[in-house]
Amino acid sequence: MTIAVTAHETIEHLDRAALSRDEIAARIARDIPAGSFVNLGIGQPTTVADHLDAGSGVVLHTENGMLGMGPAAHGDDVDPDLTNAGKVPVTELPGASYFHHADSFAMMRGGHLDVCVLGAFQVSEHGDLANWHTGAEDAIPAVGGAMDLAIGAKDVFVMMSLFAKDGGSKIVPTCTYPLTGLACVSRVYTEHAILLVGATGVTVVETFGISVDELQARMDVGLRRLEG
């Protein structure tokens, strides 16, 4: 992890509901330092772009070969030669650049990308990531650029719901789904809490509509509080 947490102690927001997906995206956008080079994963992480301040100087990278990606294209702006990693037509911003796939992934592995935001099936308390394969026998495995991003970006933020449909926590002592990367995630943004993961386990930065003690009762991993 390279981006420092600004809060000095854990904050429990008990007077409000859990964060909506849009509010989670806005929180992630707020925590990305100005001027960062950022890759947003397919799906929910893409919505973080809608909350980035135009004056922040954040430059978006898309692994299919572009820096300076702009918003989704509509109408006459749609160009089949210009898409994001999810194959959605996008636009280019002034200062954009194009490059081939080997260069695009060299940027990740070479440590030039500051932040990536990915979805996840599970994250371990030490930051292992599982987000490419459920392991189900009839599932067709598809990894895309997830493994390269996971080990490449300086900070890997995960955006996900904290609890699975069966009620179990998706932050686990050890991932049971096939891994995407080892000890790569630094933060997890969920509707109920923002958490740090890593060598010292799970630390709660903020909670929303629930207390740390209530969260702890629903999770199999130990939760620490930020200490000033």
Next chain:
Amino acid sequence: MTLVVDTALEAVAGIEDGATVLIGGFGMAGMPVALIDALIEQGAGDLEIVSNNAGNGDTGLAALLAAGRVRKMVCSFPRQSDSYVFDELYRSGRIELEVVPQGNLAERMRAAGAGIGAFFCPTGVGTPLAEGKEQRTIDGRDYVLELPIKGDVALIGAHAADPAGNLVYRKTARNFGPVMATAATTTIVQVSSLVELGGLDPESVVTPGIYVDRVVRVGQEDS
């Protein structure tokens, strides 16, 4: 020496059964659909196809799959909302699949084109995709040994070419094209614009003609 040919069918002449064919494109962006259609007509089968995806909808790579010409797919992301042709072949056991992380797919082809025998890469360490591969710790970090992917043929799409085979691309349609062009014995390119010798700014050429064997212009655009 680059040969400029008149038709896509001429461009794909000589591709043999059992060949490994690198096919450019990321989804449909940069996919050389005319060359793939010509390959279907040309008739080669039992192919090993290396491409980022495993076909979208019914055209391009999906049509080649549907024609039953592909023995094995090597790709990073076969599963998409419109990859139903591949899905059906895979679920019925009629095609092999090797899933490769996207950056490794690109770098393994780059290695093939650059004469690199193998490379140690941090991607995939500790995951199922590294199982059975040699690992080494270098300066405290763990790496997996990855081998080159070389093609007998590469089929790629570019924006413009000159008669020397120099290529420029458009926007994110560049994607795998420049890497695949280096990694195959025979590189075949479809372009939408063919310009005269000297018509491309040498400073802007992305793929130098040394990598390009055959060029065909498709579509309506004139140079």
